[in-house]
Amino acid sequence: MSFFLQIAASGIATGAIYGLIAVGYSLTFTTTKVLNFALGMWVMLGGMITYSLVVQHHVPALIVLPLVMAALFLLGVVAERFTVLPFLRAGSDVWVMTTLGVGLLMIDFAEIIWGRSPTPVPSFLGNRPVVIGPLSLLPQQIFIIAVACVVFVALDYFYRRTLTGKAFRAVAHSGEVSSLMGINTRWVQRTSYAAAAALAGLAGFMVVPLTLAEPQLGTVLGLKAFAIAIIAGLGAPRGILICGLVYGALEALISGYLYTGVRDILGFSLMILALFLKPEGIFGKPIEERA
Amino acid sequence: MIHRRAGLGLIVIAASFTTWATASAQDIKIGYSGALSGPASFTGLDIRRGAEMAIEEINAKGGVKGRKLELISRDDEHNPVRTVAQYRELVEREKVVAMLGATNSASMLAVTPIVNDTLKVPVICPATDATAITENDAAKAKKDNYLFRIGMYGTGQANFMVDTMVKKFGHTKVGLLNWTGGWGVTGRGELQRRLKENGLAPVGDETFDSNDPDMTPQIIKLKNAGAESILNYGLVRENTFVVQTKVKLSDETPYVSAWGVAGPSFWKAAGTAAEGVLTSTTITIDGPQSPERMALIEAYRKRYKQEMDAPTSVFGAYDSVYLFKLVMERDGTEPAKIRAGLENVPEFKGLIKHFKRPVFTREQHNAIREEDMIIGRWTNGKLLEVKYDDKGPYVDIDEKTKKYIDKKNLKLM
Numbered sequence: 001m002s003f004f005l006q007i008a009a010s011g012i013a014t015g016a017i018y019g020l021i022a023v024g025y026s027l028t029f030t031t032t033k034v035l036n037f038a039l040g041m042w043v044m045l046g047g048m049i050t051y052s053l054v055v056q057h058h059v060p061a062l063i064v065l066p067l068v069m070a071a072l073f074l075l076g077v078v079a080e081r082f083t084v085l086p087f088l089r090a091g092s093d094v095w096v097m098t099t100l101g102v103g104l105l106m107i108d109f110a111e112i113i114w115g116r117s118p119t120p121v122p123s124f125l126g127n128r129p130v131v132i133g134p135l136s137l138l139p140q141q142i143f144i145i146a147v148a149c150v151v152f153v154a155l156d157y158f159y160r161r162t163l164t165g166k167a168f169r170a171v172a173h174s175g176e177v178s179s180l181m182g183i184n185t186r187w188v189q190r191t192s193y194a195a196a197a198a199l200a201g202l203a204g205f206m207v208v209p210l211t212l213a214e215p216q217l218g219t220v221l222g223l224k225a226f227a228i229a230i231i232a233g234l235g236a237p238r239g240i241l242i243c244g245l246v247y248g249a250l251e252a253l254i255s256g257y258l259y260t261g262v263r264d265i266l267g268f269s270l271m272i273l274a275l276f277l278k279p280e281g282i283f284g285k286p287i288e289e290r291a
Numbered sequence: 292m293i294h295r296r297a298g299l300g301l302i303v304i305a306a307s308f309t310t311w312a313t314a315s316a317q318d319i320k321i322g323y324s325g326a327l328s329g330p331a332s333f334t335g336l337d338i339r340r341g342a343e344m345a346i347e348e349i350n351a352k353g354g355v356k357g358r359k360l361e362l363i364s365r366d367d368e369h370n371p372v373r374t375v376a377q378y379r380e381l382v383e384r385e386k387v388v389a390m391l392g393a394t395n396s397a398s399m400l401a402v403t404p405i406v407n408d409t410l411k412v413p414v415i416c417p418a419t420d421a422t423a424i425t426e427n428d429a430a431k432a433k434k435d436n437y438l439f440r441i442g443m444y445g446t447g448q449a450n451f452m453v454d455t456m457v458k459k460f461g462h463t464k465v466g467l468l469n470w471t472g473g474w475g476v477t478g479r480g481e482l483q484r485r486l487k488e489n490g491l492a493p494v495g496d497e498t499f500d501s502n503d504p505d506m507t508p509q510i511i512k513l514k515n516a517g518a519e520s521i522l523n524y525g526l527v528r529e530n531t532f533v534v535q536t537k538v539k540l541s542d543e544t545p546y547v548s549a550w551g552v553a554g555p556s557f558w559k560a561a562g563t564a565a566e567g568v569l570t571s572t573t574i575t576i577d578g579p580q581s582p583e584r585m586a587l588i589e590a591y592r593k594r595y596k597q598e599m600d601a602p603t604s605v606f607g608a609y610d611s612v613y614l615f616k617l618v619m620e621r622d623g624t625e626p627a628k629i630r631a632g633l634e635n636v637p638e639f640k641g642l643i644k645h646f647k648r649p650v651f652t653r654e655q656h657n658a659i660r661e662e663d664m665i666i667g668r669w670t671n672g673k674l675l676e677v678k679y680d681d682k683g684p685y686v687d688i689d690e691k692t693k694k695y696i697d698k699k700n701l702k703l704m
Contacts, residue, residue, distance in 0.1 A: 003511055003515065006507060006511060006540075007507050007508045007511065010505050010507040010508075011505075011507075013505075014504070014505060116329065116330045117330065117333070117556060117560075118527065118528045118531070118560055119559070119560065120531070120559075120560050120561070120562060127538065127564075129538070129539045129540070129541065136539060136540050136541065137539070138539050207504075210504050210505070210535075211504040211532075212528060212531060212560055214528075220502045252505070252507065252508055253508075255503075255508040255509065256507075256508030256511070256512065259498070260471065260497070260498045260499055260500060260503065260508075260509070261471060261498060261500075264500075
């Protein structure tokens with residue numbers, strides 16, 4: 001039993017990161033039907049900036065966190081303006097390519113700026129494992145799970161209780177009608193894109209002490225997060241967190257009880273199966289098309 | 292007038308090119324194709340630097356019978372397709388008479404048949420360890436084999452790792468934890484084979500892929516299986532995750548890795564989590580060293596303004612160039628003669644080691660054999676050679692301090 005708990009707990013920490021990135025896909029998709037396919041690379045950028053500030057410039061981690069999120073938010077605003085908006089206006093789907101292109105550029109620039117070799121980033125919470133009963137977790141892992149939960153509760157509150165959040169949901173429902181109701185649709189689109197980028201930055205900040213800082217860091221993370229967003233349903237933020245945590249735990253349990261080699265095979269097969277059975281995602285609501 | 296001057300200028304330029312061309316035709320060219328950019332470049336650059344330093348020393352002392360050595364290097368980006376093309380170009384166009392091996396085992400496996408069948412230029416490999424590079428088709432058919440190696444090789448390294456833990460440390464419950472990438476797969480097979488030859492089976496046989504930042508399931512399974520030591524083939528990144536997970540789980544099972552973590556980059560990435568990790572290798576530059584080795588370490592530091600990233604590559608390439616020199620002075624500079632000559636070096640005072648037996652023979656193209664390999668212990672940022680006496684394994688912290696190693700958890704006593 002302790003074996004089960006220990007690996008499930010470690011997996012849940014990884015899953016919390018998946019969930020945080022996955023909700024970024026949902027943020028932009030619900031408002032504009034746009035997906036930032038390169039979100040994994042944005043995570044990497046957040047991680048590399050964290051590395052740069054914490055390790056190279058000795059800035060305290062708690063100051064680094066808002067800096068990273070702000071930087072990625074601003075970059076998100078710029079990226080949205082030049083690589084998404086022009087195509088949205090033209091009614092074209094080219095943003096699929098341009099968002100990816102931005103991500104590939106980020107990898108190249110990161111390699112030029114920081115080099116390709118993986119470098120460690122110390123956790124600001126230290127490296128002494130916390131032992132809770134049969135569990136042994138790094139403080140950073142506990143921190144990640146806690147932050148993910150806070151983010152999701154806040155997001156839930158925002159969507160359901162605040163006026164701005166309701167405006168977001170209205171735009172998600174119908175951009176044109178919301179526009180007629182006096183909602184600044186353009187602002188909502190831009191903000192959701194930038195907020196997704198900032199969340200990716202948060203994920204990057206939290207994940208580098210567990211992985212290592214390197215330009216290839218986000219690629220697989222982004223892909224798995226995308227799978228989770230699809231399994232849960234792109235329009236269901238709460239479901240995404242649950243799916244992320246479950247997926248992370250499941251991955252670890254497959255490695256633990258079966259074999260590492262089959263982990264991704266089972267994971268991605270699960271995604272295909274979930275889509276086959278429920279195309280709108282496990283937690284998604286079917287989209288009603290009105291005649 | 293202007294035309295005339297331009298014409299004159301051209302003649303002067305053309306003339307200077309001819310003199311330059313004839314001058315360089317007298318130089319002896321040694322070729323090298325390896326990763327000079329990308330993630331493997333830390334090894335690739337160090338091969339080139341080791342060769343450069345040897346060549347400069349030799350040229351400063353008058354070269355090989357008055358002729359200067361010249362290194363012609365190419366960046367294959369760790370890509371076998373490029374390596375093959377560059378081998379052709381270096382041999383056919385540049386007319387190199389000898390080569391230093393690449394950074395990628397796959398690259399060397401790709402060029403091996405071409406080198407033996409058509410290019411026929413001797414190659415000494417300092418960094419690539421796939422067994423089949425030297426034990427190739429030509430060797431099996433008892434034809435002239437142009438591939439030599441002065442580094443770890445697959446079969447020998449696995450034998451050495453298993454035998455060290457079983458015989459020197461007395462561990463019979465051995466667990467395996469290997470990378471699912473190319474090198475890890477062959478390594479895992481070799482480790483399984485050697486355990487079987489010792490009458491043992493692995494108590495656990497785990498793997499990980501490059502994207503596993505957390506190795507909790509694998510480590511717990513090996514611990515629960517009662518592993519007394521864990522043997523591994525993997526690179527710096529994944530091994531960093533392994534040792535970090537071990538620290539998190541307070542797991543003290545001895546961890547032994549092949550030479551993927553034998554360079555300073557491992558300590559840089561893993562930090563104190565790497566303390567106590569054992570790794571098999573050809574050479575370590577930490578701890579007490581001979582004056583000859585110190586001289587090269589100092590020269591490297593002075594010239595490249597940094598510490599060596601891959602000491603095995605620097606020293607391997609350096610010794611390779613001196614082996615070529617020795618043979619060329621004795622047998623001439625024809626590739627076929629150099630090849631035959633390498634099989635006939637009865638003694639060689641290299642920096643990796645002083646070979647008091649033939650470095651290579653017709654049948655044995657691996658200079659470093661199992662008995663020449665060493666195990667290093669990561670100790671406070673340094674990779675110290677593990678030595679043995681009646682009381683057991685120990686490391687020399689410095690000239691005066693000797694610390695014994697606890698066989699159970701590899702801690703210093």
